Amino acid sequence: MTDHAVRRPPTLRFGGDYNPEQWDEATWREDVDLMRRAGVDLVTVGVFSWATLEPRPGERDFGWLDTVLDLLHDHGIGVDLATPTASPPPWLGRLHPATLPVDASGTVLHWGSRNQFCPSAQEYRDAALSITGDLARRYGRHPAVQLWHVGNELGQSCWCERTAVRFRSWLAARHGDLDGLNAAWGTAFWSQRYGRWEEVVPPRTAPYLHNPAHLLDFQRFCSDTLLELYRAERDVLREHSDAPVTTNLMGFSPVVDGRAVGAEVDVVANDHYVDPADPRSHVFAALTHDLVRSLGGGAPWLLMEQATGAVNWRPHNPPKPAGRLLTDSLQAVARGADAVCFFQWRASRAGSEQFHSAMLPHAGPDTARHREVRELGALLGRLDAVAGTPVPARAALVHDWSSWWASRGPARPTDRLRVEEQLLAHYEPLFARGVTTDVIGPDDPLEPYRLVVVPALHLLEPAPARRLAEWVRAGGTLLVGPGTGLVDRDGAVEPGRFPVRLRDLLGASGEEHHPLVEPSPCTGELGEFLVADYAERVRSDGAEVLAAHAGGDLDGVPVVTRHAVGAGRAWYCSALLPPAALDGVLARCLAETGLAGELDGVPAGVEVVRRGPALFVLNHTGGPVSVDLGATARRDLVGGQTLAGRTVLAPRAGAVLVEEST
Structure with missing residues (x-):
């Protein structure tokens, strides 16, 4: 992260969200003193302050923010200044009801919470850019402002008529004309052919299943619309400030294409909240951190939000046990974070997040939780040697948002083949062996890697498939999981034996999806194991069969194959393997590539x-x-x-x- 106020060598930044508008000025002064004692040097200000900054249309109240920024700067605390556009003030919805979002059933969603805006509403866009511009003009050169933060956790969607108008324009740009749209969506099915653009609407609540191509394009449109809003605010900020601009992602969130956002921000930032009740949550956190680092091309990133203890939004909210605040934070730094921040600095007395943990709890500074915060602040100050340094990785997982969206459509062979679960299942054996892994897109370069894993790439276009084949021939080891390469860019099934674009590379191909009622026993070089939930009826087209089904309707059908291609090998798992069997497959892949962790015999956990x-x-x-x-x-x-x-x-x-x- 570029510190535009004080040009200095990279350091690890420490802090969290700060909401001074919830407190009086005496509390502000207490806060900055406690922040300095804790080692805090970066706070996010203004995320939800629109109603305070603009209490009435066109009126500005910046006096309190002037005082806060000056106070923070005087105490050596940098500011990540947010545009408050994630939560408009009530007056915007009252005076401009067309700015309110509409859900798929046609219900208008009102103010009283947050995210109460339609991304396509021009009145919302005008108001958002107006307050953003005034903030940029007033604070663009303020010495406290070291980073800009656009909105919050991009994720709002709308199904209103204004959205329909923008959606049609987006579709026209993508497909050209109605003939192109009808061909891409396969609208000959169920008499869905469109004769006028006005007939095309967002996928609102319907009597039965939606066209999956319609759903896929609408998800792409919603993501592009949110990115368009981000770019508009970012460009306004850049007119008046040279501080870097970002927004906070949510890791593996299906709402917005994180890879597209990562290409537009100056530094990638992410919010991640582990579940203390989940024994694998540290593994999923590592996977998420590797994703976020990869979204920025390996550059350092910012952990913008995490919890010091308990969250408030799960049905049951156990706090983090003693020590976990420290290890969670060190894990993020180890995987590339140059900032460790929390939601939030001081616990809120009122509102929906009053029971969310904070760096400064309701019980005050003389608490175990705040002592942990101070301990972490002191420790981060001793780790500046790693700030700005890379995290080398020679293995990669492939993940793509469009493919993920396509796999989530209705009427699939099974709902048990979930992309996020497959990513974690294939990642865990690598994590356990200390093999650091990037999470790349299908269009990213493959040359840095010896092992590439494609856990479940439902949608696979021709160019990435060709690059995978060329990379394997040059000596790479590829592992492909079930449910890969089934549909084209529009979500239509690729005709032929699947995965159509990889079958020559894999030396194996499938003809039928085979969700399982009972577990299927399998045997071979990998030992004996049971496959549950999902399998594919495949055959070897030259590949070596390392495990096959033994009994039942799939008796003799391959389940794990390996194919030598040029100087490399392509592995194919055509079923949801149990953890031990998948671990065995990945162990053999690693042995072929010579990849290993830094230490031998590392214990579980x-x-x-x-x-x-x-x-x-x-x-x-x-x-x-x-x-x-x-x-x-x-x-x-x-x-x-x-x-x-x-x-x-x-x-x-x-x-x-x-x-x-x-």
């Missing part, structure tokens, strides 16, 4: 990641673990000791190891 000069070793378990750190003596930036060989890590604790000369 321990994460090992190299970033720049530092080796992060994190114990995510609730008990002590013994880890062999190798023969080289290295200094631990967490505890200050020099460590080597067999070392015991305390529960939910970690070490950050560097060479003594670092």
